[in-house]
Amino acid sequence: MTSPSALARRAAPMFACIGLLAVWQVASLALKNDSFPTAIEAIRAIPDILGDKESLINILASLRRMAIGFGIAVLVSIPLGLLMGRSRAVAAFFNPLLMVIYPVPKAALMPIIMLWLGVGDITKTLVIFLGVSLPVIYHSFEGAKAVEEKMLWSGAAMGLSPLQRLVRIVLPAALPEILTGCRTGLVLALITMITSEMIARQSGAGNILFNALDMGQYDTVYAMIIIVGAMGICLDAVFERVRARLVRWSEPQFDMPLSFS
Amino acid sequence: MKVVPSRSSEWVRPVTSQKPASAIIEIDRVSQVFQTSARKDHLALSNISLTIEEGAFVSILGPSGCGKSTLLYIVGGFVNPTSGAAKMKGQAITGPGPDRGPVFQEFALFPWKTVLGNVMYGPRQQGVRVAEAEAQSRALIEMVGLKGYESFYPKELSGGMKQRVALARTLAYHPEVLLMDEPFGALDAHTRTRLQNDLLNIWERDRKTVLFVTHSVDEAVFLSDKVVMMSKSPGRIREVIDIDLPRPRRRNELLLDPRYQKYVVDIERMFDEVDETGSVS
Numbered sequence: 200m201t202s203p204s205a206l207a208r209r210a211a212p213m214f215a216c217i218g219l220l221a222v223w224q225v226a227s228l229a230l231k232n233d234s235f236p237t238a239i240e241a242i243r244a245i246p247d248i249l250g251d252k253e254s255l256i257n258i259l260a261s262l263r264r265m266a267i268g269f270g271i272a273v274l275v276s277i278p279l280g281l282l283m284g285r286s287r288a289v290a291a292f293f294n295p296l297l298m299v300i301y302p303v304p305k306a307a308l309m310p311i312i313m314l315w316l317g318v319g320d321i322t323k324t325l326v327i328f329l330g331v332s333l334p335v336i337y338h339s340f341e342g343a344k345a346v347e348e349k350m351l352w353s354g355a356a357m358g359l360s361p362l363q364r365l366v367r368i369v370l371p372a373a374l375p376e377i378l379t380g381c382r383t384g385l386v387l388a389l390i391t392m393i394t395s396e397m398i399a400r401q402s403g404a405g406n407i408l409f410n411a412l413d414m415g416q417y418d419t420v421y422a423m424i425i426i427v428g429a430m431g432i433c434l435d436a437v438f439e440r441v442r443a444r445l446v447r448w449s450e451p452q453f454d455m456p457l458s459f460s
Numbered sequence: 461m462k463v464v465p466s467r468s469s470e471w472v473r474p475v476t477s478q479k480p481a482s483a484i485i486e487i488d489r490v491s492q493v494f495q496t497s498a499r500k501d502h503l504a505l506s507n508i509s510l511t512i513e514e515g516a517f518v519s520i521l522g523p524s525g526c527g528k529s530t531l532l533y534i535v536g537g538f539v540n541p542t543s544g545a546a547k548m549k550g551q552a553i554t555g556p557g558p559d560r561g562p563v564f565q566e567f568a569l570f571p572w573k574t575v576l577g578n579v580m581y582g583p584r585q586q587g588v589r590v591a592e593a594e595a596q597s598r599a600l601i602e603m604v605g606l607k608g609y610e611s612f613y614p615k616e617l618s619g620g621m622k623q624r625v626a627l628a629r630t631l632a633y634h635p636e637v638l639l640m641d642e643p644f645g646a647l648d649a650h651t652r653t654r655l656q657n658d659l660l661n662i663w664e665r666d667r668k669t670v671l672f673v674t675h676s677v678d679e680a681v682f683l684s685d686k687v688v689m690m691s692k693s694p695g696r697i698r699e700v701i702d703i704d705l706p707r708p709r710r711r712n713e714l715l716l717d718p719r720y721q722k723y724v725v726d727i728e729r730m731f732d733e734v735d736e737t738g739s740v741s
Contacts, residue, residue, distance in 0.1 A: 349568035352538045355556035357582040357633055371572040448572045448613040 234417050241421035248422055254407055258426070261392055261403040264320055268327025269388040276332045276384075277377055280339025281369055290340070297336065305329045306394040318399040323392070330391035331384040338380025342373025375449045378442045385438055389431050404430075481513035484637060484669050485535055490544035492530050492695075504530050506694035508544070512637075512671060517663060519672045519680035520688045521727070523735035527695025528673045529641050535671060536562050536639050548637070558586065561635030565642040567622040569614040575601060575625050576610040582633030593632075600628040603662065620651035627659070637669040644679065656682060657711055664708050677731060681705075681723045682714060689727065691734035698734050701727060 220238045227237040248254045283290040305326050316322045346369050354368045370377075396405025404427055411419035492505040504527040512518050520528045533539040535546050537556040546553045548560065556562075561582075569578050579600055583593035601610055604624040614622055623643055630638065643659075644652040660683060663670060674680050680687045684703050691698040703723055705714065714720045 347566065347568055349562075349564040349566050350570065352536070352556060352562060353564070353568045353570075353629075355538070356536065356558060356560065356562050356630075356635070357585045358558050359585060368570070371570070374572070446572075448615065450571070450615050 233415075236418040236421055240418045241425060244418040244422035245426060248407070248419065248426065257402050257407055258404045260320075261396065261405070262430075264324050264395075264403070265327055265388045265392045268324040268392075269331050269385060271324075272328045272331035272384065272388075273335055273381060275328075276335035276380075277339050277370075280336040280377075280380075281343040281365060281373065283336070284340045284343025284346075284373070285365060285369060297333065300329070301333055305391055306398060309395060309398045313399055318401050322399060323395040323403070326395045327388050327391045330387045334383040334387060335377070335380040338383070339373060339377045342376025342380075343369050345376070346372045375446045378446060382435065382438055382442065385434055386431060389427070389434065393427060481515065483511045484514040484549060485510075485512040485671070486547040486550075487511070487531070487535065488545050488547065490531070490534060490541045490546060492527060492534065492539070493542040503694035505534075505541070506696050508695070508697055510688060510697060510700075512669060514669055515667045516685045517670045517672065517683055518686045518688060519674055519684040520690060521674055521677065521680045521731070522690030522695070522698075523692050523731070524675065525695075526690040526692035526734075528675075528690055530695070531690075532562075532639050532641050532671060532673050535637075536560055538562075558582070558633050559636045560639055561630035561633065561637070562639045562641065563623070563626050563630050563643045565645045567614070567619075567626045567646075569622055569625055569629070571614045574611050574613055575606060575617070578614070578625055579628045579632050582629060586633055597628070597632055600632055601625075604628045605658065618651075619647050620655060623647065623655060624658075627662075631662075635668075637671060640670060640672045642673050642675070644676075645674070652679075653711070659683070660709060677724055677727050681720060681727065682709065682711070687727060689730055689734065699730060 220242075223238040227235050279293065283293055308329065309322065309326055312322045312325055316325065350372060351364050351368055354364050359367060392403070393405040393408070396403035397409055400406050400409060404423065408420055408423040408427070411417075411423065487508055487510040490505055490508045491503065494502045494504050496502045508531060520531060522528045530539060534541050535548075535553065537553045537560065548557075553560075570581065573581065576594070576597055579597035580590075580593045583596060584590070588596070598610065601607060604627055606621060606624055606628070609617065609621065614625065617625065623646075627643070644655050647655065656679060663683075670683075672680070672683060681703055687701045687703060688697055689699040689701065690696065701723070705717065705720060705723075
């Protein structure tokens with residue numbers, strides 16, 4: 200199945216990338232500004248960063264914090280969101296708290312958290328946790344709320360207890376919505392990861408980026424932006440694959456408008 | 461068969477069976493009030509008493525908003541009545557249980573499970589071993605006419621097929637009473653007719669007690685031993701009509717039978733009377 204139009208569709212993202220790089224290259228050559236390296240210069244700096252053991256350790260430390268923060272957030276937020284969606288009392292209790300936390304940029308909380316917990320892993324992981332939690336709670340909540348009452352009744356008639364209904368009916372029924380929240384959460388984890396390293400400059404990918412900026416190594420700055428961006432795209436694409444597999448039973452209305460897979 | 465009618469007590473069932481049928485479900489002065497707004501209460505069901513005998517196919521017929529589904533949900537234990545009580549085999553109904561299996565208009569299948577997974581769900585929950593549950597479920601799927609669709613997901617099925625799965629899923633855990641809530645209401649006329657025929661064939665094999673909510677007069681007469689006609693605002697039992705037509709019933713014979721036709725005409729007239737708005741849906 201490789202009709203010309205299908206081929207064009209598959210190649211389109213590639214053309215978009217090449218186009219973007221070309222515009223960058225031309226703009227950079229035209230502006231002739233030291234702080235705006237050409238695309239080729241930036242790309243050439245990538246192997247230097249990835250070849251450097253120190254940088255690699257930093258990036259891996261970032262990813263580890265991100266994974267832990269994201270993982271804990273998902274493990275806490277899904278049950279909380281599901282409970283909120285099925286119990287008015289739980290929702291009434293947590294809603295005001297979340298409404299307060301929701302609009303606050305999580306990075307703005309960092310100075311306080313740093314005062315209490317220092318500038319180490321715990322602080323940064325906590326900020327990632329906070330950033331990821333809200334969309335996952337929100338989508339789990341919405342997903343659980345939307346579960347058809349009659350589906351739960353059918354389960355109850357088969358003898359499922361309230362807890363069994365939550366785990367074996369509400370959870371799978373809300374899964375498409377939950378995973379939508381997780382996908383947003385994953386991107387937010389990347390954003391909060393970099394932000395936290397900007398504020399608590401000690402290690403990590405964000406630290407490399409801002410150190411390079413301080414030292415005027417602009418090609419490294421842009422190379423790091425490309426690396427972080429590529430990490431985001433890869434993580435999202437992998438997640439999207441997993442998501443699509445997990446919910447292939449679901450109606451197409453849950454399909455994402457955007458997908459890199 | 462004994463029915464506790466709401467108004468008329470002159471109604472007596474003609475004796476067709478010798479052995480005295482025993483009551484399986486007793487609904488005793490059940491009322492249901494819904495709060496529609498802070499000030500107004502809506503009386504959905506008013507003082508309903510009804511006895512359903514074991515093995516009977518009973519339809520609850522009435523216009524939209526007469527509380528017929530609510531009555532079914534009370535028997536299912538999904539809704540608690542405001543006053544009065546429903547009993548199953550003498551035991552007060554306090555919640556849902558596998559002795560009463562619902563089939564809903566909305567199908568309410570588990571979309572993440574295949575057809576086989578849906579049908580096996582109940583038996584597995586009841587502790588039936590996998591191999592046994594699977595064998596029984598496959599047989600049921602074949603019985604409802606879906607052989608070959610075992611590994612399909614609900615989204616891949618038509619409405620009629622989904623309702624067949626829902627019926628098989630409920631039959632799989634052997635409820636003593638089937639509670640059918642306008643099960644064919646969402647289907648097109650042709651599919652509806654086919655499912656009625658098939659339901660009747662399945663039912664005539666083991667004669668489970670069925671409580672069947674519908675707003676279709678033909679459907680009620682075609683399927684039932686007894687039709688409970690309800691009126692609305694508030695929901696009351698208007699009349700209980702015995703459908704004294706021979707079984708097994710075959711659609712092509714029945715449609716030509718003057719007795720069937722008379723039941724339909726009489727009940728339709730009654731339906732017009734109870735539905736003041738005149739919109740027989």
